Amino acid sequence: xxxxxxxxxxxxxxxxxxxxxxxxxxxxxxxxxxxxxxxxxxxxxxxxxxxxxxxxxxxxxxxxxxxxxxxxxxxxxxxxxxxxxxxxxxxxxxxxxxxxxxxxxxxxxxxxxxxxxxxxxxxxxxxxxxxxxxxxxxxxxxxxxxxxxxxxxxxxxxxxxxxxxxxxxxxxxxxxxxxxxxxxxxxx
Numbered sequence: 133x134x135x136x137x138x139x140x141x142x143x144x145x146x147x148x149x150x151x152x153x154x155x156x157x158x159x160x161x162x163x164x165x166x167x168x169x170x171x172x173x174x175x176x177x178x179x180x181x182x183x184x185x186x187x188x189x190x191x192x193x194x195x196x197x198x199x200x201x202x203x204x205x206x207x208x209x210x211x212x213x214x215x216x217x218x219x220x221x222x223x224x225x226x227x228x229x230x231x232x233x234x235x236x237x238x239x240x241x242x243x244x245x246x247x248x249x250x251x252x253x254x255x256x257x258x259x260x261x262x263x264x265x266x267x268x269x270x271x272x273x274x275x276x277x278x279x280x281x282x283x284x285x286x287x288x289x290x291x292x293x294x295x296x297x298x299x300x301x302x303x304x305x306x307x308x309x310x311x312x313x314x315x316x317x318x319x320x
Contacts, residue, residue, distance in 0.1 A: 146170050151262055153269025156197075160205060163196045163266045165258045168213075179217045188213040194226065194258055198266055200273050202234040209255050222252050234263045284308050 151165040169190040177183050191213030197206040209226040211219045225246050232241050242259045245251075267274070274286070285305050287294045294301060297312040 143172050145172070149258070149261065151258075151265040153265050155269075159199070161198050161200075161266070161269055163198065163262050163269060165194045165262050165265075167192045167254055167258055169254075177215055179215065189215055190254055192252070192254055192258070194255055194262065196229070196259075196262055196266065198234060198270075200270060202266060202270070204229050204232050204234065206230050209252075211252065211255075214252075219252065222250075223255070225250055226255060229259075234266050238263050 146169070148168045148170075149165065151163065154162040154164070156162060167190060168188050170186050170188055171183070172185050174182050174184050177189075183189055191211070193210045193212065195206075195208045196204055198204055207226045207229040209223040211223055214220060228245050229242065232238070232245070239260055242256060246256055285294075285308065288301065288305070288308055289296055292298070296308060296310040302309040
């Protein structure tokens, strides 16, 4: 079902994010992202002069190279367009993400390594969705590995759909399904 019709409005800004996952010939995986911000009007910028409608204010690229265990082997970032001349100078810092593992605590670890003045807000923001795309890219590989190991599926209780007391878990992993526990606070 689509959203309800909007109130009358004027478009001012577009942020486009494209993230793609690739299997490499060497057995590793590349997750590549592009972020582009554009305005629908001309505005003045101290470092770049006038920025015209459709001209990127931000144009940034990032590549994470990971293995089957979600270990980051390399990270490369590039700022093609930024609001300030100094923006591209910070991109080499993102290489320091090599050695981190995508999983619980990923966003916290990223902020420790490249957050604040050690990085770029927009590139740091990309790393959350890139982690999600990494999981989606490696889903078949990780399912095969998980099936070979005993224990609960890694997705169990990771979201509403995979709640142990929900219909998806009951159907896919009946051994891990649990009955729904109702509390007095639940609506009838």
